Amino acid sequence: MTRLQQWVPPTERRSREAILRAGMPPPWPESPMRQVRRWASDMDGLLGEAAATGSAWTFDFWRQGRMAVFTSESARRQVLAAGPEELGHANDLAGLFVGPHSLLLRNGEDHARARRRTLKLIGAERLSVYGQAMLDVTREWLATLSPGDEIEVLDACQNMTLDIILRTVLGVPPGPDYDALHAAARAFMMSGRSVAGNLAALLLPTDALRGAVLGPEDPTGGSATLGALGRSLPGAVEGRTLVSLLRASIARRRAKPDGDDVLARLVQEGELGDAAILDEIATLLLAGHDTTAVTLGWMLYRIGRRPTLWTELRTELEAHTEGEPLDPTKLPRRGLLGACVMESLRLDGLTLGVLRRARRSVMIDGYRIPAGTLVNALVRPRHIDPERWDDPERFAPERMLSAKPAPHEFAPFGGGYRRCVGASFATYEMQIVLAGIAEAIELHTPPDVVVDRVQYGPFPGPSNRIPMRVVARP
Numbered sequence: 001m002t003r004l005q006q007w008v009p010p011t012e013r014r015s016r017e018a019i020l021r022a023g024m025p026p027p028w029p030e031s032p033m034r035q036v037r038r039w040a041s042d043m044d045g046l047l048g049e050a051a052a053t054g055s056a057w058t059f060d061f062w063r064q065g066r067m068a069v070f071t072s073e074s075a076r077r078q079v080l081a082a083g084p085e086e087l088g089h090a091n092d093l094a095g096l097f098v099g100p101h102s103l104l105l106r107n108g109e110d111h112a113r114a115r116r117r118t119l120k121l122i123g124a125e126r127l128s129v130y131g132q133a134m135l136d137v138t139r140e141w142l143a144t145l146s147p148g149d150e151i152e153v154l155d156a157c158q159n160m161t162l163d164i165i166l167r168t169v170l171g172v173p174p175g176p177d178y179d180a181l182h183a184a185a186r187a188f189m190m191s192g193r194s195v196a197g198n199l200a201a202l203l204l205p206t207d208a209l210r211g212a213v214l215g216p217e218d219p220t221g222g223s224a225t226l227g228a229l230g231r232s233l234p235g236a237v238e239g240r241t242l243v244s245l246l247r248a249s250i251a252r253r254r255a256k257p258d259g260d261d262v263l264a265r266l267v268q269e270g271e272l273g274d275a276a277i278l279d280e281i282a283t284l285l286l287a288g289h290d291t292t293a294v295t296l297g298w299m300l301y302r303i304g305r306r307p308t309l310w311t312e313l314r315t316e317l318e319a320h321t322e323g324e325p326l327d328p329t330k331l332p333r334r335g336l337l338g339a340c341v342m343e344s345l346r347l348d349g350l351t352l353g354v355l356r357r358a359r360r361s362v363m364i365d366g367y368r369i370p371a372g373t374l375v376n377a378l379v380r381p382r383h384i385d386p387e388r389w390d391d392p393e394r395f396a397p398e399r400m401l402s403a404k405p406a407p408h409e410f411a412p413f414g415g416g417y418r419r420c421v422g423a424s425f426a427t428y429e430m431q432i433v434l435a436g437i438a439e440a441i442e443l444h445t446p447p448d449v450v451v452d453r454v455q456y457g458p459f460p461g462p463s464n465r466i467p468m469r470v471v472a473r474p
């Protein structure tokens with residue numbers, strides 16, 4: 001190796017020395033510039049590589065700060081059990097679209113209070129209110145299909161999960177407002193899904209980027225100059241339209257506060273002002289539809305590669321409904337339907353680790369983690385660990401019929417005091433969509449279709465739109 005190749009830039013050398021001096025896990029052996037690039041373009045691969053070493057590492061993500069990455073069971077247990085005074089949220093990038101009232105951006109008692117409120121609206125106790133809307137959306141899509149059709153399942157899933165949020169969270173009736181909200185939300189989500197977008201989010205100040213993209217619609221007020229400069233940035237038109245339509249939905253609900261959807265409930269409660277309501281519904285809209293769509297898409301793809309599962313699902317449903325129409329409030333408990341959802345979350349789940357930011361100095365696995373450091377306790381490696389799951393790369397929902405994985409070894413929704421607040425909603429929704437499809441048709445994956453796991457905006461997702469074929473049920 002030449003002396004030039006051995007040369008380490010002073011900033012990188014200082015960063016490495018600071019990491020070691022602080023008693024943190026050793027610095028990841030690539031330059032910070034390369035780490036940022038890999039995080040933006042292949043975070044699954046980067047973290048998988050780190051996990052394969054079996055050791056803890058510290059990454060340096062420049063503006064986002066340092067991230068201590070752990071793969072041990074003890075670290076997973078500790079991070080999941082940690083309280084809000086020790087490890088707070090690490091969702092700063094959510095601030096690209098939502099304001100400070102968002103559940104994602106709150107910490108401490110303020111977060112606990114907001115979380116209780118949100119759980120009352122979308123937690124397990126209230127799901128039955130939304131089941132029919134979930135089934136209606138599924139059936140409306142099914143009505144557009146005919147046997148022999150070649151379809152792109154990812155698009156269908158994105159449309160359905162967005163429709164479900166529009167109806168259950170915003171309670172928008174079908175019509176021009178509904179269509180405009182749907183189009184703006186889809187376009188905004190698509191615009192943010194690129195490596196360049198990820199890099200911009202990592203490298204630029206979040207508040208400035210939000211101000212530039214959302215301009216006059218920035219939920220925190222924003223600056224006219226930034227807004228004018230950012231008018232032609234990718235996602236600016238779509239983001240501004242989306243926020244202005246959400247504001248209009250709130251105003252309409254204030255004028256006519258009836259209904260059983262989340263927005264109606266928030267207005268009826270009368271506790272929150274418009275800014276806080278905007279943050280709440282924008283959070284549920286953005287955190288709650290593409291995450292579920294991608295998981296649902298993977299699940300259908302996997303079932304389509306083993307089409308006898310459709311027969312098994314139908315047999316289960318028919319035994320359960322005994323000839324009555326499918327009732328979303330009475331789904332089979334602990335059956336194949338739920339097992340397919342769990343197995344999909346295990347094998348293809350988008351969650352790589354439980355991510356927090358230390359609010360005070362903490363010790364994990366003998367390393368000192370200074371306040372302000374990001375902590376990532378990886379869960380994905382455990383989801384596909386051959387020591388825990390037999391033949392882990394195989395989609396085998398039957399294994400989930402009897403599996404009782406502990407929270408520290410199966411955490412597709414994160415865990416602890418910040419576990420996904422929409423976990424029950426998403427699980428219920430995926431079961432209803434799957435049941436609705438299984439009772440009507442089959443979806444088969446053509447043998448030449450292969451879907452790989454790639455970077456998909458801020459998380460890993462499918463490498464294509466998941467082409468599948470509609471087949472009549474026997």
Ligand code: HEM
Binds near residue numbers: 089283
């Ligand atoms: C398959 C679908 C979904 C997956 C894989 C998923 C995953 C996650 C994960 C990993 C977290 C972080 C948990 C932690 O830090 O421990 C999270 C948080 C969150 N999710 Fe989900 N999610 C999904 C669906 C939903 C849905 C449907 C909604 C709302 C309708 C939602 C709303 C939220 C919110 C608001 C938070 C922040 C919770 C807090 O900070 O207290 N998610 N989600």
